[in-house]
Amino acid sequence: xxFDLQYIDPKSNARAGLITTDHGTIETPIFMxxxxxxxxxxxxxxxxxxxxxxxxxxxxxxxxxxxxxxxxMEKAGGLxxxxxxxxxxxxxxxxxxxxxxxxxxxxxxEGVTFHSHIxxxxxxxxxxxxxxxxxxxxxxxxxxxxxxxxxxxxxxxAKSSMELTHRWLARGIKHFDETEAKYGHSQTFxxxxxxxxxxxxREKSAEFIASQNREGNAIGGLAVGExxxxxxxxxxxxxxxxxxxxxxxxxxxxxxxxxxxxxxxxIDMFDCVMPTRNGRNGMLFTKNGIMNMRNxxxxxxxxxxxxxxxxxxxxxxxxxxxxxxxxxxxxxxxxIASIHNLAFYLWLVKEARKHxxxxxxxxxxxxxxxxxxxxx
RNA sequence: GGGCAGUUACCAGAGUGGCCAAAUGGGGCUGACUGUAACUCAGCUGUCUUUCGACUUCGGUGGUUCGAAUCCAUCACUGCCCA
Numbered sequence: 001x002x003f004d005l006q007y008i009d010p011k012s013n014a015r016a017g018l019i020t021t022d023h024g025t026i027e028t029p030i031f032m033x034x035x036x037x038x039x040x041x042x043x044x045x046x047x048x049x050x051x052x053x054x055x056x057x058x059x060x061x062x063x064x065x066x067x068x069x070x071x072x073m074e075k076a077g078g079l080x081x082x083x084x085x086x087x088x089x090x091x092x093x094x095x096x097x098x099x100x101x102x103x104x105x106x107x108x109x110e111g112v113t114f115h116s117h118i119x120x121x122x123x124x125x126x127x128x129x130x131x132x133x134x135x136x137x138x139x140x141x142x143x144x145x146x147x148x149x150x151x152x153x154x155x156x157x158a159k160s161s162m163e164l165t166h167r168w169l170a171r172g173i174k175h176f177d178e179t180e181a182k183y184g185h186s187q188t189f190x191x192x193x194x195x196x197x198x199x200x201x202r203e204k205s206a207e208f209i210a211s212q213n214r215e216g217n218a219i220g221g222l223a224v225g226e227x228x229x230x231x232x233x234x235x236x237x238x239x240x241x242x243x244x245x246x247x248x249x250x251x252x253x254x255x256x257x258x259x260x261x262x263x264x265x266x267i268d269m270f271d272c273v274m275p276t277r278n279g280r281n282g283m284l285f286t287k288n289g290i291m292n293m294r295n296x297x298x299x300x301x302x303x304x305x306x307x308x309x310x311x312x313x314x315x316x317x318x319x320x321x322x323x324x325x326x327x328x329x330x331x332x333x334x335x336i337a338s339i340h341n342l343a344f345y346l347w348l349v350k351e352a353r354k355h356x357x358x359x360x361x362x363x364x365x366x367x368x369x370x371x372x373x374x375x376x
Numbered sequence: 377g378g379g380c381a382g383u384u385a386c387c388a389g390a391g392u393g394g395c396c397a398a399a400u401g402g403g404g405c406u407g408a409c410u411g412u413a414a415c416u417c418a419g420c421u422g423u424c425u426u427u428c429g430a431c432u433u434c435g436g437u438g439g440u441u442c443g444a445a446u447c448c449a450u451c452a453c454u455g456c457c458c459a
Contacts, residue, residue, distance in 0.1 A: 036412050037412085116413095223410045252410055252411035253410060253411085274410050277410090330415095333415080
């Protein structure tokens with residue numbers, strides 16, 4: 001993997017760059033659609049490429065390990081082959097599942113023991129076997145096993161959780177460096193900053209992560225219940241420490257506004273389930289604000305979904321029709337909403353990149369945030 | 377013409393003397409959703425009131441009773457069966 005930092009906004013920490021992988025180049029800042037189980041829910045690969053213009057998507061170690069399992073994954077020749085996607089893939093390590101399925105797990109020095117949400121069977125993730133699994137998946141960018149510290153953790157818990165994440169990281173890196181990619185394309189390994197909302201911990205974690213000298217770095221444990229302002233404060237702090245010449249990935253974030261604020265603070269990569277999940281639940285993000293498509297007010301609004309929309313579905317279908325599809329529980333509603341929202345997210349980061357390059361990001365951002373935050 | 381069953385909120389449908397403004401589903405309205413156990417979840421859905429609460433309801437009318445959606449009479453309507 002290679003990162004070229006192309007432009008830095010004169011008035012903020014926003015940057016534009018290029019990440020090059022064996023599966024192609026990614027223009028940053030970028031939003032990465034989440035395809036947990038090897039599918040961006042309700043969206044075809046063709047739509048991902050043509051309508052949404054996704055440059056990289058996510059997969060998830062935890063989910064793919066449980067199903068279809070690594071035997072099938074290896075026989076398939078890796079995730080790219082398996083799902084018919086020839087662009088880059090990033091895989092999360094399962095650290096977030098350790099957090100979100102917390103009532104079914106046990107953290108230990110060795111790793112995390114958890115029960116499958118599918119059949120209840122017991123499994124162990126270690127920093128090493130998670131690297132192994134991601135070797136088998138064949139993701140271009142793999143993530144270290146971490147504990148995603150809850151946003152309301154106290155300092156003591158956050159500190160020991162962070163220290164465990166750091167010890168796991170050392171083991172993960174060692175294993176990564178001792179093993180090889182399986183399918184002929186190269187892989188890289190990102191460590192993850194933790195530390196909850198505590199400045200001293202975030203600083204310490206960012207320094208430790210930076211010292212590992214990997215090709216890119218991630219910030220985790222944010223947007224997990226802490227106040228939004230705290231999140232911005234932590235991003236700002238961590239990015240003063242993480243190296244400028246390497247991509248920075250803010251994990252799991254967020255709303256369109258969160259993303260612009262993140263870009264301003266020097267983040268290059270984002271992923272979030274929000275455009276797809278909220279889309280499936282009837283919420284549309286547009287340049288002019290947020291719409292709940294189940295609301296009655298759209299029932300006889302025959303104007304197109306979004307006249308300024310970034311994808312064909314925005315012009316092809318009316319608000320009234322999309323509302324009808326949601327109320328009638330039709331699958332097409334989920335497809336249209338997912339395509340629209342993802343296309344909007346990708347449009348937003350592309351637009352941000354343009355303004356970084358043209359040098360007026362700082363004046364463009366606040367007006368954009370104001371516009372997209374309205375409720376329609 | 378005779379017999380039987382039924383009529384409950386937007387719909388379906390429980391409730392068969394007080395704990396009933398009335399279960400449950402559906403439908404409707406409004407929210408929530410941030411490294412996806414999520415086409416999910418929550419609230420509201422007779423009227424008035426911010427709440428407490430008050431008021432009007434269970435086909436119509438008239439009774440019985442301290443008290444009726446629930447019991448009785450009668451009328452209307454619906455379904456099924458027999459002529």
